[in-house]
Each structure stands twice: as C-alpha cells, then as structure tokens.
Amino acid sequence: MSPRPMVRPGGRSARVQESVHAAVRELEAEVGRGALTVPLIAARAGVTPSTVYRRWGDLQELLSDVAVERLRPDGPPEDHGDLAADLTAWAEQFLEEMASPPGRAYVRDALLGDPDGDNAGQCSDYAAAQIAIILARAADRGQRAPDVEEVIDRVVAPMLYRILFRRGSFGTGYARDLVTALLAPREPSAGANPPLGGR
Amino acid sequence: MSPRPMVRPGGRSARVQESVHAAVRELEAEVGRGALTVPLIAARAGVTPSTVYRRWGDLQELLSDVAVERLRPDGPPEDHGDLAADLTAWAEQFLEEMASPPGRAYVRDALLGDPDGDNAGQCSDYAAAQIAIILARAADRGQRAPDVEEVIDRVVAPMLYRILFRRGSFGTGYARDLVTALLAPREPSAGANPPLGGR
DNA sequence: ACCTTAAAGCAAAATCCTTGCGTCAAGCCG
DNA sequence: CGGCTTGACGCAAGGATTTTGCTTTAAGGT
Known part of the structure; x- marks a missing residue:
C-alpha cells in the first residue's frame, strides 16, 4: 500500500527520489499546484510514471512527502537571550x-495523502524539536519555563487551527498574544482570561 | 473550478444531490472508504459520472461535502446546569x-478537497455555535465565562491538533484537563502553568 | 402555455492508473 | 575480484477513470 522504502544514500533509489522531488518543486512553480499530475512529474524527472506509482502509490502521497521536506526547519531557532523573546519570535515566524x-x-x-498520519506526525515533531531547543535554553539560563506539550497546546495548536479551519488572514500579532497569554501569570479573576491584546 | 451551485429545495438538483450523498454513505459502509470511485457512486445514485464531475469536480470534494454533513451536530449540547460541566461534557463527546x-x-x-477552506470553515462554525450556546447559558445563570474564541483556542484547537498531527490515541481525560485549565484561575507562580492532570 | 436557463444524459476521446515481465543496479558473500 | 541475491526501474499493454461537446430534460419566470 505505502511502499516508501528505505533509501540508502548515494544509491539509485536516492537519485530517483531526489529527481522526482525536484521535478515536483519545479513544476509546482511553473504550472501551479493544481495542474500537477504523475505523468507530468515523471516526465520531468526522467522516470516512468509506474516508478512514481510504485514508490509513492499516489500523487497525494508524493506531494505529502515533498511538503514535509519543505516544512522542515532549516536551522535552530534564533537566540534572543530570553524565553519570551525566543518563543515570540519563533511563533511569529512560524505563523x-x-x-x-x-x-x-x-x-x-502534508496532512493529506497520509493514511497513517506519519507525515503529519513528522511535522509536529519538527515544531516540537524547535520548541524544545528554546525551552532548554531557558532552563540553562535558570528561567522557569513551561514544557513542550504546553507550548504546543497553547501556541502551536491554536495557530494551526486558524490556518486550517478559518480562511481569514491574521497578523503575526496573534502569535505574540498566544505566547504572552501562556507565559504571563494571570490575575485570579473569574474563570475568564484577560482579553488578548491586538486582534 | 468549484461549481457547487445553488440548490433550490425540491428541485431536481436537490434530488440528485441527496441521491449522490446517500450513495456515498451507503457505499462507504459497504465497500469501505478506499474503494470509493466516482463511477461507482454515480451508478448507485442513478446518475452518470459526468454529473458528479460537473457538480463536484472531484471525488475529494464530494467526500468533503458528505463529511461536513456528518460532522454537523444533530442538536444543542446537553444542559447540566453548570458551565464547567457543560463544557467538559461537550468537549469529551467532541473528542x-x-x-x-x-x-x-x-x-x-472535510479539510481535504476544499481549496477555498469553505467546508473546513463550516466545521469550525458548527463547533463555535455549540460553544456559544453553552456560554450563553452560563451568562444567563450569571456565571462568568470566557468568550468563544478563547474556548476554541484553548480546548478545540489542542484536541484537533492531536487528532490531526499525532496518531497516538488518547482518552477523554484530555478534554477534561483542557476545560479545567481554561476555567480554573491559576496561581500566579512563575511563567510555567501547573501540569495538566492525567496524561 | 411558451421561453429561458441551468443542470443532466450520452457517448467519444483523452488521460491516467495498474500490472506483468524483463532488465539493471546495488549490496553481499564466497 | 567475480558471481549471486534482492529490490527497484523501464516498458508496454490493458483497464479504469476523467474530460468534453452536444443533446435533452426539467425548473422557474413571463
């Protein structure tokens, strides 16, 4: 069903995989996402369509693979010397x-062609790893910090919910507000939280 | 691209739409989700495949349409006489x-065949409407309550994040913990939140 | 009752997906 | 170093799906 074989670096499989991925990126930029087809991609990559079908099974799984690669962070988050600044900057850029x-x-x-939730899980792991780095820095400085799960629940999840389920655009201020609400101790008023800042 | 025409109730379009939706539901139960194809569905619905392609454009958009219907709540949330109880019960059932x-x-x-984010937005609106009912009840009782946006950020979004991005299963206790953390004023300790209960 | 318009039926053509079989490259063992 | 095993790829045929032009039907309005 989902072959997705192990690929040893340098082998032929690796070359084919890279060639196909590159073809997807190129064609996506040239003809647009909606016009992508397996035969088109295969032709550009210099392989036969059946190779793509056997390795990925499906156009969506292939696109899912490529999407995950593009979502991989290319380096550790910037260090601003302060937990709040680090988290805010990261969240704003992420959003x-x-x-x-x-x-x-x-x-x-990434979510799509992914029956096992495998690719989506990897995306989540990427974000978790970045957050873990930020929190570890805070711990090194002696700052008290929430744990990774809490940052995901309070910052990452709301942002992705908006991205996926609501089409309206929103500024980076939303990210800052979420981080602020997470870190700032809240006055023990009633059940309600203080209203978020700029919306 | 996305025809999705206006459908007057009682007209032929409405009959076709209902017939096709019913065919999807039946066949999904009979042959399984992965074996669904447009020609198969069209045959069961008593229409030609081209009708389905013209109206929905795509198997995924059709499935998206049907999925949204299945996600529509079938009634107002139960009234337990208390905000915390109402929210907890609703969140547990939702999860x-x-x-x-x-x-x-x-x-x-619902997320999938949905280039405009239209169907996904409708799902979000369903949840928001249910929450609004619960919060309005609380207001009627004179209970202080957060607003809908906050419940979505703190309860709905984390649950959906886990559902979509992490394959591990988790109990309804997660829903209860989220509601508790939202409603309970938190001791103004350091930046860190108190750990959630059972995980 | 006729007219207008939008959607559905029909059928052909194009495209895409699947599959069996032969070939080739990469890793492994002698 | 050379033969062997395994897995992936190319090729091509077959079947299924998707697209499209044209015709027909039904709904709503005049």
Whole structure:
C-alpha cells in the first residue's frame, strides 16, 4: 500500500527520489499546484510514471512527502537571550510561514495523502524539536519555563487551527498574544482570561 | 473550478444531490472508504459520472461535502446546569467522536478537497455555535465565562491538533484537563502553568 | 402555455492508473 | 575480484477513470 522504502544514500533509489522531488518543486512553480499530475512529474524527472506509482502509490502521497521536506526547519531557532523573546519570535515566524498561501498548501498536503498520519506526525515533531531547543535554553539560563506539550497546546495548536479551519488572514500579532497569554501569570479573576491584546 | 451551485429545495438538483450523498454513505459502509470511485457512486445514485464531475469536480470534494454533513451536530449540547460541566461534557463527546477512526476520516475529508477552506470553515462554525450556546447559558445563570474564541483556542484547537498531527490515541481525560485549565484561575507562580492532570 | 436557463444524459476521446515481465543496479558473500 | 541475491526501474499493454461537446430534460419566470 505505502511502499516508501528505505533509501540508502548515494544509491539509485536516492537519485530517483531526489529527481522526482525536484521535478515536483519545479513544476509546482511553473504550472501551479493544481495542474500537477504523475505523468507530468515523471516526465520531468526522467522516470516512468509506474516508478512514481510504485514508490509513492499516489500523487497525494508524493506531494505529502515533498511538503514535509519543505516544512522542515532549516536551522535552530534564533537566540534572543530570553524565553519570551525566543518563543515570540519563533511563533511569529512560524505563523507567517504557515499562514501564507504556499504554507497552507504545504500543511494541507502534508496532512493529506497520509493514511497513517506519519507525515503529519513528522511535522509536529519538527515544531516540537524547535520548541524544545528554546525551552532548554531557558532552563540553562535558570528561567522557569513551561514544557513542550504546553507550548504546543497553547501556541502551536491554536495557530494551526486558524490556518486550517478559518480562511481569514491574521497578523503575526496573534502569535505574540498566544505566547504572552501562556507565559504571563494571570490575575485570579473569574474563570475568564484577560482579553488578548491586538486582534 | 468549484461549481457547487445553488440548490433550490425540491428541485431536481436537490434530488440528485441527496441521491449522490446517500450513495456515498451507503457505499462507504459497504465497500469501505478506499474503494470509493466516482463511477461507482454515480451508478448507485442513478446518475452518470459526468454529473458528479460537473457538480463536484472531484471525488475529494464530494467526500468533503458528505463529511461536513456528518460532522454537523444533530442538536444543542446537553444542559447540566453548570458551565464547567457543560463544557467538559461537550468537549469529551467532541473528542470521542473526532478521535475515533471514522471521525478522523471525516475531519480529514472535510479539510481535504476544499481549496477555498469553505467546508473546513463550516466545521469550525458548527463547533463555535455549540460553544456559544453553552456560554450563553452560563451568562444567563450569571456565571462568568470566557468568550468563544478563547474556548476554541484553548480546548478545540489542542484536541484537533492531536487528532490531526499525532496518531497516538488518547482518552477523554484530555478534554477534561483542557476545560479545567481554561476555567480554573491559576496561581500566579512563575511563567510555567501547573501540569495538566492525567496524561 | 411558451421561453429561458441551468443542470443532466450520452457517448467519444483523452488521460491516467495498474500490472506483468524483463532488465539493471546495488549490496553481499564466497 | 567475480558471481549471486534482492529490490527497484523501464516498458508496454490493458483497464479504469476523467474530460468534453452536444443533446435533452426539467425548473422557474413571463
């Protein structure tokens, strides 16, 4: 069903995989996402369609694979010397990338052709790893910090919910507000939280 | 691209739409979700495949349409006489339904064939409407309550994030913990939140 | 009752997906 | 170093799906 074989680096499989991935990226930029087909991609990559079908099974699984690669962070988050600054900067950049039209497309693709939830899980792991780095820095500085799960629940999840389930665009201020609400101790008023800042 | 025409009730279009939707539901139960094809559905519905392609454009958009219908709540949430009880019960049931294998499939389908984010937005609106009812009841009782956006950010979004991005199953206790953390004022300790209960 | 318009039926053509079989490359063992 | 095993790829045929032009039917309005 989902072959997705192990690929040893340098082998022929690796070359084919890279060639196909590159073809997807090129054609996506040239003809647009909706016009992608397996035969088209295969032709550009210099392989036969059946190779693509056997390795990925499906156009969506292939796009999912490529999307995950594009969503992989290319380096550790910037260090601003302070937990709040680190988290805010990371969240703002994350939101900006994910909320952009191409970003949304990648997130949806990663989620899409993915019966096992395997690719989506990898995306989540990427974010968790970045957050873990930020929190570890805070711990090194002696700052008290929430744990990764809490940051995911309170910051990452709301942002992705908006990206996936609501089409309206929203500024990076939303990310800042979420981080602020997470870190700032809240006055023990009633059940209600203080209203978020700029919306 | 996305025809999705206006459908006057009682007209032929409405009959076709209902017939096709019914065919999807029946066949999904009979042959399984993965074996669904447009020609198969069209045959069961007593229409030609081209009708389905013209109206929905695509198998995924059709499945998305059907999924949204299945995700529509069938009634107002139960009234337990207390905000915390209402929210907890609703969140637990929501999580249970959405985290089940069929529930996950519906959520994914609703998100999937949906270039405009239109169907997904409708799902979000369903949940928001249910929450608004619960919060309005609380206001009627004079209870202080958060607003809908906050419940979505703190309860709905984390649950859906887990459903979509992490394959591990989790109990309804997660829903209860989220509601508790939302409603309970938190001791103004350091930046860190108190750990959630059972995980 | 006729007219207008939008959607559905029909059928052909194009495209895509699947599959069996032969070939080739990569890793492994002698 | 050379033969062997395994897995992936190319090729091509077959079947299924998707697209499309044209015709027909039904719904709503005049």
